[in-house]
Amino acid sequence: MMHGRPWFRMISLALGFAFLYIPVASLVFYSFNKSRLVTVWGGFSTKWYGELLHNTQILNAAWLSLKVATLSATLAVVLGTLAGMVLARFGPFKGRTLLSGLTTAPLVMPEVITGLSLLLLFVTMEQLIGWPAGRGMTTIVISHVTLTMAYVTVIVQSRLTQLDDSLEEAAMDLGARPFKVFFLITLPIIFPALMSGWLLAFTLSLDDLVITSFVAGPGSSTLPMVIFSKVRLGVSPDINALATILVTIVSIGVTIAGFTMTRQQKIRERDSQMALAANQQMIDSLRKG
C-alpha cells in the first residue's frame, strides 16, 4: 500500500540522513586521531580520552551540568504536567489564553532574550528581597525549569488530548474524587509521556549554553560553557572525545528505548490478535447454536 515512486523516497531519506549523521560521524572518527590537527589523520589513538578524563575543569563542569539537569528536569516534569493537565482538561477559564501563550512562547523565544530577561529578574529580586543571593546553581536551575517545562507541557497536553477522558469520568463515576483519579488513573496511563518529557528536559538542560551564560555566576561553569570557550579558540580533540562519549550514551539510551517500545508494541499486537480470534470463535459458535 505504498505510494508514489519508492526511489524518490529512498534517495530523500538516504541524503537526508547522511546530512544529519555525517557531522556526528566525523566527530567520532577524529576523536581517535593521534594528531592534534583534528582533520589530518595521524593514526589511531585513544590518548584524547585519557586527557579528557584528567581534565578537572571539564569533569567539574560535567558534574555540575548533571546535577542541574537532573534537578531541573524533575521540577520541569512536575510543573509541566500540571500545566498540561490544566490546558487539556480544565476547559475554558479566565486567563487560559495567557497561560497557553506563556507555555508556548519559551519554545521559540530566542535564548538571548530569555537569558537576558532572567538575569535582570534575578538582579532585581536580589536588590528587592535579597534572594537569590548571587548567581549560581539556583538561578541556573530556575532558568532551565522555566525553559524546559514548556516542552513537557506540550508533550503532556498532547498525550492527554489523545487520552479518552471517559476513563477519568468512569473513575469519578465509580466514586473516586478528582485528585484520586489523577493519581490512580491518569498518571499511570500517561507515564511514558512523562518519561519522555523528563528525558527531553534533561537533554535540553544539559545542552543549554546561552541562557546559562547569562544566569551563571563565577565559579559555576556548566559543561556547555566550558566547551564553548574551548571551541571558540579552535578545534580541540578532547572535545571530540567528549562528543563521542555523549553520542554513545545517547545512542545506547535511544536504542534501548526504541527496542522496548517495539517489543511492547509486538506484545500488544499479539494479545489483540488473540482477543480477536476468541471473539470470532464466539460469534461462530453463536451462528451454529
Next chain:
Amino acid sequence: MATSPRATQQKFEPWTDPDAKSYVRIEKVTKKFGDFIAVDDVSLHIYKKEIFCLLGASGCGKTTLLRMLAGFERPTSGKIFIDDVDMTAIPPYERPVNMMFQSYAIFPHMTVEQNVAFGLKQEGLAKTEIEGRVNDMLQLVKLGQFAKRKPHQLSGGQRQRVALARSLVKKPKLLLLDEPLAALDKKLREHTQFELINIQETLGVTFIVVTHDQEEAMTLSTRIGLMNHGEIVQVGTPSEMYEYPNSRFVSEFIGSVNTFEGKLIEDEPSYVRIECADLEAPIFVNHGVSSAPGATIWAAIRPEKITVSREKPADADNWASAVVRDIAYMGDMSIYLLKLDSGKIVRVTQPNVYRHADDRVTWDERVYLHWHSSSPVVVTK
C-alpha cells in the same frame, strides 16, 4: 419486529398504578450550551426495576440527559431526584448511580479483577468483602477465568462485560448505559440483549439506556422515551409506541409506516372517515378521533397490516389499487413497493406463507391493497 419475552410474563406496569412512587424524577430539566438548547424542559418519571430507553437520533439530547443523571453535566434549570433525594448538584463520585460508557472506559493499566474492584475500593470496604463481591460478579457475567487478564487481551464483548461488572458490583440504585450494544457484532448483539435483560432481572437494578437503534430499544425496554431536538416526544411501552404513535415523527421513527394525508369527511365518536387525495376509496377508522374541524390529519398504516391480492376487495372503504414497482425477497417475508395511481409509493410486507413462488404477485402486476378498519393510526401532527 422482535418483542421482549417479558411481555408475555406477569405484567410489569408500575406506571399505570396511581399509587406507585417514581424512583427517578426528572423535573423540567433544561440544558443549554451557550445558545444551543440540548435538552428542552424534560420531565420524566421512571420506576424501580424498569429498563427505560431514551431513544432518538444523534443530537436529540439523549446522551446529555444521561450525563446529567450521572452528574457529568449540570442542568441549566430543573431538578433531578433519585429515590426522593435531590441529586441535581451532587458530583458524580457521590451519586448512587453508575454508568456504562459507550467506549467501556476500562482502565488499561489494571487487570479485569482490579477494574471491577476499583469502585468498591473507593467505598473503603474490607479486602475480603471486595474479593468476594468481585468474584461473584465475574461469575455472573461469565468472566471468571479472565480475572487476571489485561484489557487489551480481551475481545470487545468481553470488555463490555467487564464494564458492566464494574458498575453493577457497587449495587447502584440506577445504572445508566450509553449505547451499550453499538460496538458489537450483529449476532453478538442479539445474544447480549437477552443477557442484559437476564442480569437486570436477577439483580433488580433500574436501567436507563440511551440508544439510537429502535430495534434495540424495542427488545430491551419496559418503556421507551423517544426524543427529538431535546424534547420528549412520546413515552410508552414498545407496543404502545409502535401501535399508538402520537405523531408522524414517532410513527416514522419506530418501524416503517405508510402515511396518508387527508381530511375528515365524517367525524363521529365511534368512527371517522378520511378522504385522501392518493386513494380511490376513503379510509374508515373504527374509533373516534379528537381533532379540530377542517384540520389536516394523517392516517398511518404499518406495512404488515396491508394485504396484497389480485381480487378487488368487497369493502367500500380501506382499499386501493396499485402497480407492483419492486419486490425484495427477504426469505421469511417479502417487501413490496407498490405505486398508486397518484404516484405515491406504498410499502407492504407479507410473510411468505407458501414455499413455491409461482403463485406470488410479481412485478408490474396491477393489484389491490386492503387493510382492516382498526389498522390505521390517526395522528394530528
Next chain:
Amino acid sequence: MKRWLTRWTPSGRSLVTSVPYLWLLLFFLVPFVIVLKISFSASQIAMPPYQPLFHWASEKVLQIQLNLGNFAFLVEDNLYIRAYLNSIFVAAVSTLLCLLIGYPIAYSMARSSPSTRNILLLLVTLPFFTSFLLRVYAWIGILKNNGLLNNTLISLGVIDQPIQMLQTDFAVYVGIVYSYLPFMILPLYANLEKMDLTLLEAAADLGCKPWQGFLKITLPLSKHGVIAGCLLVFIPAVGEFVIPSLLGDPGMLMIGKVLWTEFFNNRDWPVASAVAIALLMFLVIPIMYLDRAQNAEPAEGARK
C-alpha cells in the same frame, strides 16, 4: 447528604492552575517587564550597571525617568538596523532551505511502512538528543580550510586550493539548517502521517496524476505542518547566537551576537535590553500566530 463538595472542586482546581501559572508569570513574564524597564534606563558604572528607574523626589512623589536615549541610539546607529534586517533575512532564507530539505524527508518518512516509520522517527530525533553545541562544533572540523570537506574535494581532484567555507555566511546557513532541521521535519511528519491516504486514491480514481495529487491534495492539507515547522525554525533563528559566533565571519551582523556583545563585552545592560525589546516587538506577532496555530482545529483531511 447535602454536602457542598462542589465548593472543594473549584479551589482544588485553582490550586493546580496557580502553581505553573505563578511560576511562569514570575519567571517568564515579569522578566520581560523588567527588560522593558531597564531599556529605558541609562548605563552607569555600578552594580547593577544601570541607573535606577524610579526615585523618590520630594513629598513622596514617584518620579519615573524614562530615558528614551537607548532606543534613539538603536535607530541612529545603523549598525543595529542592519543587524536586525540581516538576522531576519538569514532566518528567512534558512527557514526556506529547511523547508525544501525537510519536506521530502518528512514526506518519505510518512509514506513508509509503519514499522520503518518508527525507526526513521527514532533516527531523526537521535541527533536532537546529542549536544547542539557539539554538532555545530562538528561543522567547524568539516568546513575548515584543512577540514574534512576541503580535504575530500582536493583528494577527489575537484579543486586545487581549499575553499574558504568557515567564517562565511555560507557556514552560518549550513549550521542553522543543520541544527533546526528536526524542528521542521517533526511537525511536518506529524501532519503528513495523519493524512487520509484514501483521499489520494479518490483523486487518482477521478483522473489525477500522482504529481497533481501531490500539488492539489497533499500540499494544501499539509499547510498546518508547514506553518508550524516554519515558525519553529524562523523565530528562534532570528535571535541565534551560537552558530554565527562559531561558524560565521566575526563581522557578520546578527542581532543575537549584537545583544551578547552589548551585554558581556560593553557591559551596557540598558542598550542590550533595548535591543531585546526591539527584537521582541518584532517577534511577538509570529509567536502569537504560532500559539493560535497550535490551538487550531486538528488537521483537516486527517484519518478518522
